[in-house]
Amino acid sequence: MSVIFPKWINVLPTLAAVGGLLGATSVVGGFWYYATPKYFKVGYMPKQPGAGFNHQLHAGQLGMDCRYCHTKVEQSAEANIPNVATCYGCHADQRLAKLAVDEQHKVKTQFVRDAYAKNEPIEWRRVHKVPDYVRNFPHNVHVNAGVSCYSCHGQITGMPVVYQVQSLSMSWCLDCHRDPTPHLVPKNMVTKLQWVENELRQRAEKGDRNETSPEAKRLLESIHSMPPANCGACHY
Ligand code: HEC
Ligand code: HEC
Ligand code: HEC
Ligand code: HEC
Ligand code: HEC
Helix, strand or coil, X not given: CCCCCCHHHHHHHHHHHHHHHHXXXXXXXXXXXXXXXXXXXXXXXCCCCCCCXXXXXXXXXXXXXXXXXXXXXXXXXXXXXXXXXXXXXXXXXXXXXXXXXXXXXXXXXXXXXXXXXHCCCCCCCCCCXXXXXXXXXXXXXXXHCCECHHHHHCCHHHCCCCCCCCCCCHHHHHHHXXXXXXXXXXXXXXXXXXXXXXXXXXXXXXXXCCCCCHHHHHHHHHCCCCCCCCHHHHEC
């Protein structure tokens, strides 16, 4: 009898079903994994509460320095997000008259006054985030070494809404760590993003990485130590 169809054939449907299931799970799982925003990180731009916060207007047109709000960026690992009081300093009711703004402005900034009145924080949504298995990213070390916000966050002073410009991947960190010179600027220019963009563009156009220039040598010598490439520097 079962010459044509040997007995083991009977298990095939089961195998196929199991295989199919596994296949489907890994397709779904894979998609789930890679489709989460952090894997489509470049360009990631979450919707912010209220009318949001416009960097192009405040840091660009009005010329406010990054450190007016991100006050701890030179002293601590974390670049803090300002509290409501910082915004309220300019957007309080009493100041509206002085700003001589229109009705639309009052409406757009109302969420600031509401949050302040209720003594509640504005729930800003995080844009940049490295995974938990990466040690606390040290802003202070980078900023004090003369690496501009521009190198990692792009031209923030031109963004009405902040989005992610760089991948923040491990190879991205290491590319700069192996060869930081092209990214170094004088420390006092770190938050002057327009100046930095022009400077880095000019260096690139000249095809000149300025390695032999006295200025580049001075910048490289001024950093505290060469950036690390050993696993323990960035991982637990
Ligand atoms: C008046 C206050 C203020 C100033 C000045 C300011 N920021 Fe911000 N920044 C904020 C607020 C509020 C947020 C959170 C909302 C958002 O992400 O848009 C933020 C978010 C950011 C983020 C995204 C944070 C995240 O979630 O990953 C970056 C990067 C950033 N700012 C960089 C800068 C740089 C660079 C400058 C200077 C050129 C600057 N900021 C000036 C208030 C400010
Ligand atoms: C140093 C003063 C100052 C600070 C601090 C400040 N703003 Fe403003 N903001 C302004 C001025 C000036 C305008 C522009 C007024 C106009 O022309 O409409 C403005 C405009 C705005 C608008 C409406 C602009 C638009 O069309 O998008 C919003 C919303 C806003 N600010 C939110 C915030 C938030 C949130 C913070 C705190 C993170 C903040 N501002 C901190 C001065 C400030
Ligand atoms: C060498 C790259 C690099 C430089 C330079 C840099 N950042 Fe960042 N920034 C990052 C990374 C990476 C993160 C995410 C950190 C994390 O997940 O812990 C981040 C996160 C942030 C956040 C979000 C913090 C939070 O807790 O929500 C703000 C705000 C910020 N940066 C502002 C700045 C400002 C302002 C400057 C310049 C004065 C700057 N950064 C310079 C890489 C950089
Ligand atoms: C554009 C250049 C650049 C990028 C991008 C960059 N770094 Fe760095 N990093 C540096 C420089 C320069 C130093 C050395 C600073 C010093 O010691 O003075 C450094 C130092 C460090 C240190 C050593 C801190 C210490 O206490 O000595 C750590 C940790 C670090 N970086 C983590 C990261 C991580 C994680 C990323 C990616 C998410 C990253 N860096 C991306 C330039 C960069
Ligand atoms: C300059 C900082 C830095 C150094 C040094 C570093 N890593 Fe990473 N690593 C990162 C960052 C940031 C990520 C997260 C990348 C992402 O979100 O995709 C990461 C991710 C990883 C991952 C997760 C897989 C992946 O690629 O996403 C592994 C595994 C890993 N690192 C192993 C290592 C090993 C092993 C070493 C030493 C040879 C090392 N790392 C050195 C910053 C670093």
